[in-house]
Amino acid sequence: MKKIAKKMTPPQILTFGFLLIILVGSLLLTFPWMHHTQIHVPMIDAIFTAVSATTITGLNTLPTATTWTLPGQIIILMMIEVGALGFMTFAVMLITLTGRQLDLKSRMIAQQALNLQNFSDVHSILEYVLRLSAIIQILGALLLSFDFIPRFGWGQGSYYAIAHSISAFANAGFVFFDAPFSQFSNNTYVLIVTMLLILAGSLGFLVWRDIISKHKKHHFSLHTRLTLTVSAWLIGLGFIGFLISDTLTGTFSHSNGWFNQMIDTLFVAITPRTAGFEIVPMNTISNAGFMTFVFLMFIGGTPGSTSGGIKTTTAGILIAQVWASLRGQDSVRFGERQFSKKTVNKALMLAIVAIIFIFLASFLLSITEKLPTGRGTEYYVFEVVSAFSTAGLTLGLTPNLSGLGKVIIMLVMFIGRVGLYTVMFSVLNVHAQDTHIEYPEEEVLIG
Template sequence: MHVLIKKLTPPQLLTIGFLIIIFIGSILLTLPFAHQGHMHVSLLDAIFTAVSATTITGLTTLSTATTWTVSGQIIILIMIEIGALGFMTFAVLLFALTGRRLDLKSRLLAQQALNLRSLSDVKSVLRYVLSLSGIIQGIGAILLAIDFVPRFGWLKGCYYAIAHAISSFANAGFVFFKLPFSQFATNPYVLAVTMLLILAGSLGFLVWRDLLMFKKQKRVTLHTRLALVMSGWLIGIGFVGLLISEALAGTFSAHLSWINRVIDTLFIAVTPRTAGLEVISTGNLSTAGLMLLIFLMFIGGTPGSTSGGIKTTTAGILISQVWASLRGQEAVRFGDRQFSKRTVNKALMLAVVAIVFIFLAAFTLSLTEKLPAGTGIEYIVFEVVSAFSTAGLSLGLTPHLTWIGKVIVMIVMFIGRVGLYTVMFSVLDVRAQAKHFEYPEEEVIIG
């Protein structure tokens, strides 16, 4: 066994690690103590829930509040926490508690899991990830408890506050109330706290470290600058676009005050960053609003965060490449820095592979699933993009999936969380090969 582990590459170990967490979680969820007595939970539904929790997606075939007991919900929360922070983070914590040192293989695996460039700061970053996430979730739980305790009582209020602080920070989209999250549509305080938790999780730990150390270092990295600029633009575009589209479509109730409309719209613009919480049913949004949500979900959050999608930095690099090409420039720059050709090619490959992957998954689902009357292809495309970006938003397809559809969506969620690169390199075992020759160049007509 030890020899086999030594032969595996970090991407393969990372993929297998997530599969092991899903396997253990699935088995636990099938046990009688995990689900309520009147509910029948099939193995496939238990696996689907485990995949959704571990990949911090939030798509569910069964209601979380009415299907699972408190024990079952705690199992889901543990999987969400492991999925958000990465199982390697907890492995490092175990190493630290037992006084053992990380070997090179473990450090490489941690580097792969957190998208780090250097091995030198693996252990310090992982400790930082644990402490920062604990502090943010703790503060979030206290702030939510201020509203939840008077509303639900001490025991339920504290439990709901902790559960939703974890779910929001992890961008998991799981709701533990019996009523939908839209019950807070007229509660700006809960929405504001939830949005802050979602943004804290979607920015990424490396960005937070840069920001917290800015006073000492007097600078931030190119990664942080690009992530912050893209995040700001995406939220702004989403907010303005949804404000216009939903006002024209008359989505919001006429009895809703303007301040609630603004905050609800902002919440809808923030949640596609892979959070998956609905302040208004996604099916009630206009066609333009759904298109905007698909765009925002596809991009997602920042690398090294709890978010999915192709990531903000990938989108930023591609936009910079297009802008440079339109101006006839070879170099791709952002501010006073220049991206390497390798980085630009990597971003382009990721975007193209993601589009092809989403198309194939949507095409397969269109063969296996039946569209309800009055719906179009967006019913399937929205669900696939939501699963890939681990957003968890739904137009209602997931609860009605066939067993083949459930398997397809599980695969999409898994690949969306672990990462296309990690899965591809796990399967293909890609290794750089020295090239001792070059082929002659020839022009091809474009456009």
Template sequence: MKKIFSKLTPPQVLTLGFLVIIFVGAFVLRMPMSQQPGVHVNFMDALFTAVSATAITGLTVVNTATTWSTLGQIVLLVMIEIGALGFMTFAVLLFALTGQRLDLKARLMAQQALNLRNLADVKSVLSYVFSLSAIIQLIGAVLMLPDFIPRFGITKGIYLSIASSISSFGNAGFTFFDKPVSFLQNDPYILIIWMLLITAGSLGFLVWRDLLLFYKQQRVSLHTKVAIHVSGWLIGISFVLFLITEKLLAPLMETTSLGNRIVDSLFLAVVPRTAGLEVIPLSNLSAAGIMIITFLMFVGGTPGSTSGGIKTTTLGILWMQSMAALRGQEQVNFGGRRFSQKIVIKAMMLAVISIVFVAVVSLLLTMTEHIPKGQGLEYIVFEVISAFSTTGFSLGLTPHLTSFGKVVIMIVMFIGRVGLYTVMFSVMNIRDKPRKFQYPTEEVIIG
């Protein structure tokens, strides 16, 4: 076993680690004590839930609160934590607790899991990951107590505060309430806390480390600059667009005040980039609103965060490359730095492969899943992008998936969390094969 493990590459170990966690979680969820009395969940649905929790997606084929017992819900929260921080992070923690030193391979795996630039960052970043995530989630839970305890009682209020903090920070999209979270439309206090937790998780640990060390370094990395700028613009533009397309959430006008509807619109601009908490029912949104959410889901959060999607940095690089090309510039500059051509090509490759992947999976599901009358292709495409970006939003397809459809969506969620690059370099065993010769160049007409 040790010999087999030593032959695996870091991406393969990361992929295998997530699979082990998923199947262990599924077997625990399948046990009667993990389910509510009188409830029987088959292995396929337990596996789907385990994949969704570990991939921090939130798509569910069963109701979380009424299906899983307290033990089952705690198992889900543990899987969400592991999925959010990365199983390799917890493996390194075990090394530290047992007093063992990290060998080169363990450092390489941690570097791969956290998207670090060099091995020297592993130890310092891991300490930030553990301490920062614990502090943020604890603060979030404490802030929710004054609202949840009077509403649900002491025991349940404390539990829901902790569970909501973990789910929000992990951008998991799981809710543990006995009713839809739309009851929080008139609770801006909780929504603001959730938005802060979601944003904290979606920015990524590398960005937070840069910000926290700014007073010492007096500078932030180009990665942090791009991530913050793109995230800010996405939230700001989508917020304005939602105010226009949804007419200040007109369907809620009779039950929700103007101030609360503004906060609800801001919440709607924050959550689609992988949180998936449906406080505003998607059925109340216009076609334009659904289109905006679809785009935000596809983009996702920042690399090294709890988010999925093609990532904000990819969008930022592609946008700046396009603007530079329109100005006739060959180099892409931002924040006093220049993007390498290798990074630009990698961003383009990720975007193209992601689009092709979503299109192929959507085509496959259109042949196997039933589309209700009155719905179109968006019923399928929306679900696929939601699974790929680990968001958890749904137009209603998930509970009605066929067995084949569940397997497909599970694979999409898994790839969305582990990452296309990790899958390509591990499962597909793609390798860079340098050539000893080059072909002559020739121009091709474009446009």
């Protein structure tokens, strides 16, 4: 095993590390005491649940609360935690506890997992990730317990507070209540705490490190400034979009009072960013609201966070590229800084490959799955984008998937979490190749 690991590249180790977690989790979920005796759990559904938990997506073919027993739910929470922080984070923790030092390859794998520019301070960053995530999740559980304990009792309320703090921070979208999460649609306290946990997870650990240490640096890095700017714009545009398309047209009419409607609208604007908590039935959303959902899910969160999608920095770089081209500028700038051509090309390639991948997966689903009456091709596209961005929202397709359909969605969830680049540089064995040959330039007509 050690010889095989030595021959594997960091992207390959990351990819197969996630596969190993999914395999172990799937086997554990098949044990009889992991699910209620009256519920039959096929092997493919156990694998689907393990993939969804490890990729922190939240799409489910079986309802979590009524299918899995407490031990089964704890296994799911453990997979969510490992999937959110990355198995390499826990591997480093074990190495540290045994008193060993990280070798060069371990640092390279951790660098790949957290999207770091260099690996000189990998050890300190991974320790910081563990401490920060533990503090946020404990604080989130404590805040949620103020509502859940009086509502459900000490034992069940405490468990629900811990489970949903983990699920919200990881942007997993798993709900452990017997009733849907929409029971809190008029509970501004629970919604605000959940939103803060979702945002804390989606911003990324490096951004939080920058924010917390600003008093020492006196300025933010370009990565942090771009992340915060794009995130703020996405939340604002999402809020305005849902306000116009659904709040003012009555979709959120169940909310008591204008303040509750504003909080519900803000929650709906934040949760598509890979979180997946649903407080409004998706089949009641307007066409404009549906388009807003797809747009927000496709972009997702921040690199190095618990989110999926093409990421906020990718969207920000592409927007900056378009703006520079419209102004006739050759360089792409943001905040008195300039992006390298390599970074711009990488962002462009990621967006194009993601679009092609989503199209192909939607095409395959249109072959394997039947289209319900009154639904169009958006029924497939929404599910694929939700799986790719690890958002976990559904129009109702996932619970009714065929065997092939489940395999397709599992593959989409896995690639969405591990990352297109990681998969391309590991499974497909793609390597960057430098060439010293230059060809003559020639213009072609555009547009």
